[in-house]
Each structure stands twice: as structure tokens, then as C-alpha cells.
Amino acid sequence: MKKIITLIILVVIIIACSSENKKETSQLNLEKYPSELAEVFKAHGSLDAWQQNKTLLFTKGEENYTVDLNSRKSIIESSNYTVGYNGEEAWLMEKDSAAFKGNPDFYHNLFFYFYAMPFVLADDGIKYSETEPLVVDGKTYPGIKIAYQDGVGASSKDNYYLYYNKDTHQMEWLAYTVTFFDNKPKDQTSVIKYDNWQVVNGIKLPKTLVWYAKDSLGNVVAPKDKSPVTFTKVSLNTNTLDSKTFEKPN
Template structure:
């Protein structure tokens, strides 16, 4: 009988130890999950300070007032920065089927970091971590385009007009004009020297005089890697194709891009169709989400 009691006691002790070990492992697992996510922890006071500064700066000029009214119509600069990480599927498809760029991307709108995953092969990715551009393709055919240039380019389509709120952006009010039967307030945005990777770029926004939404914009590409001796590509014009509202922000669901002309509406040859889908905001991403993954190649060094 004593032996039976001893065995029973030993069993209870071992069972208790096992339970404690299991509980410990469960705690450790929970802690591990928490450390694999990065929160969009931008203090409200920081966002409000940035928004107030933009409001004050923009509303000192007529061109700035037009841009500010467009930001308000699209949901507001405060909401743009408060919503979290911005994700969307951006399918850039030239009509001639050359240079298709189809990726799902996530942007840190606060610091302009970006990560793209190929739609055809999600294991292939590229991005910008704020200091370095990187790419990790499956093979040499994964990205048949300049991923360093493209890392933030889609943001300058889908992020209009919010992407023009910063320091170093110069605005000029141009005469109102009719575009596709609707009067437009027109502003031109240029950049100070040294701002961004292509400071000679410009954008000309057509802001609907009734809705204050961006109906279209003209732009040039002056990326130095493409034009090492200066200059730029011919001007293009991109026209919004439908809108949707996600977490209070109004986005285009697509664009059509044309060569720009001096004819009525300025629409020359139709050259690119862009579809924008799967738009969302998230408060978290994986830890080191925007950083260069193991095996990736750094591009800007």
C-alpha cells in the first residue's frame, strides 16, 4: 500500500510539472506572436502637429487652398496618416503589353517605406526601407523593370493628393479649365532641388470644381537613372476611372494614361490601363516587414 501511495504521489508531481511546463510554453508562444508584429504606433499628437503644419502652410496661397480642399474631399490628411499601413494591388498594364508591373504592396504612409510582392509569384519581392532599395526575385525574369524606381511610384498615383503635403513641394495655381465637360481647378506641383529621387518631376492636378476630387493629373518622369544627362520623358496625363471609399479615404479604382497633347482635354494616344484593387489599411505588419530579407540584393549602393 505504501508503494502504491508513493507511485501515486510521483504521478501527481510529474503531472503538475507537465502542466506548469505546458502553461509556460503557452505563455512563451503568446509572447513570441506579439514580437512578430510591428504596430503603427504614431502618436496622435505627432499626426496632429504634421496636419496642422500642412494646413497652415497650404492655406497661405491660393494653390495651397485648392490642394487642401482636395485632401479634405478625399477624406482628410489626419485620417490618411491615422489609418495605418496602406495596402493595395496595383496592376500597371501598358496597352502594348510591354513592361507590365503587377504587385501587391504595403506602404508606411508616415515614412514612405514600401514592400511589394509579385502577383504571379508572391515569393518574389522588392521594397524600400527608408534608406535602402532591395529586391529578392525568384529568378532574373521576376521583375523586368527598375524596382528601385517603382517601389514608391504607385503611391504617387493612388496617394494623390496626400503625397503633396510635405516640405519642399512648390505649388502654382494655373487657370481653371474644362476637362471632359467639367470645370477643373488646376495646380502644378514642383520640388525643391534634392527632394526625392527625381526632383525635376512635376505634377499638374485637375481638381473637380464641384467635388474637389482629383479627376486627373499630368506628370513627367525625370528619374536620373533613365536620364543621366538631364531631361525627361514626354508628359503624360492620367485620368481617374471610378472611386471607392476605404476607411474614410476616397481612392481611384483605376486609371487610364495617355500621352499629353494640346488638343481639347489633352488626351493623346491611350498607352496604359491601371487597375487598383484590394485596398485596405492595417494597424500592424510583420516585424521588420520593410527591411531587406535574407538573400535580397541591395540596389542603391
């Protein structure tokens, strides 16, 4: 009986130590990010919780998105066209030659990247630095600049600027540059307001995005469009889809 009790105690200790090691590993992983960004991740449900998910689905307008969160393979389906990315190349299928107005290489992960903020800012190959805060209507939002190492992604010269609520650390604004088409660094940024959120499996994700205009001095002044980009039918799950899901149909 004493041997059995001793064995049980040892098993409990091993399990406890294993759990503690997992916690320590999680904490160590967060150390490579700026402390302010780590707090932003926490405010949105935690990076650990996000990384446990494998597949993201959501709808934007008439487009239905399916994204493999590890490989970033994706497929965007609408009634008139389908855009996919199989991990190596983007592809397009359309009912007629004018159905899709855009560039599949640029578009296949465009809205996923905006939508999966702030968690995509934990990707490998990112360089973090401080940036000037954003001031809108007299309110100040601290910021974090995100740049990329050469050769990372399709547009490694892109810059992103995340601005957050200094009290709650919730993400409020995103500024970004676009270098995909000419591969040249830019100073001028576009600005998105993240002011409407939805919680999915404990993860806080945007419900709407609003692009804002800037005046001649670069101050954020007003929405560009009265109609926000809205995301519905959102699903996060731990199931990994078959890679064939993202291949172009024959």
C-alpha cells in the first residue's frame, strides 16, 4: 500500500512540474516581444490562446474566408470568383474575366492580416521599435512600430504601426504602408480604426474596420467611408484542414 501511495505522489509531482514548465515556457516566449505588445496580446485573449487555434473562418461582404493559421494557406470564396493560396502560389478562378478586380498575390491574405491583428504581429522575422504616439481628437494612443527583416513575406519593406489604449492595452488604431507593387519604402501611411470588437472562443477579434482620412498635416480627421468593413460568421477552431482544401480545382 505504501508503494502505491508513493507512486501516486510521484505522479502528482511529475504532472505539477510539467504544468509549471509549460507556464515558464509560455512566459519565456513572450519575452521576445516588447512588454507593451505582450500586454496588447493579453488584452485580446492572450497569444497562447490564439496559437492553440489552427483554422480561422470569417465572412466579409460576399466573401467567405478560410485560413490555416500555421501555414497561412487560404481560400476566399464568393459567388463570382475564388482566390486561393496553397502555400507556394496564389491562384484565381472566376466565372468571367471581369469578376475579380485585383491582384491575387496581393489580395489573398490582405484582409486576413488586418483581421487577425494584433496576433499576426507575433510572426517570425519582425523587428519592433518605439514610435511617436497617435493623437486623435485630443486623445493620445501609444504606438509600436513593426518592420520586417529583408526577404520576410512578399513585402518586407512594409511598416505597421499599432496604437493602443494606454489604460486597457486594447488595440485602437493601425497605420500601415504598402510596398507590394513597387518594393519601395514609404513614409505615407493609411489608417484604420479598430473600435468594434467581438469575442470568439475567448479571443477578441474585430467586428468592423473603418479607414480614416488625414489632413494635409497628417492628422487623422474623419472616416473615408461611412460604411465600415464588417466581419461576420467568425469561427476559430483547433482542427487542421486537409491541404487539398487550398489547392486550385482542376
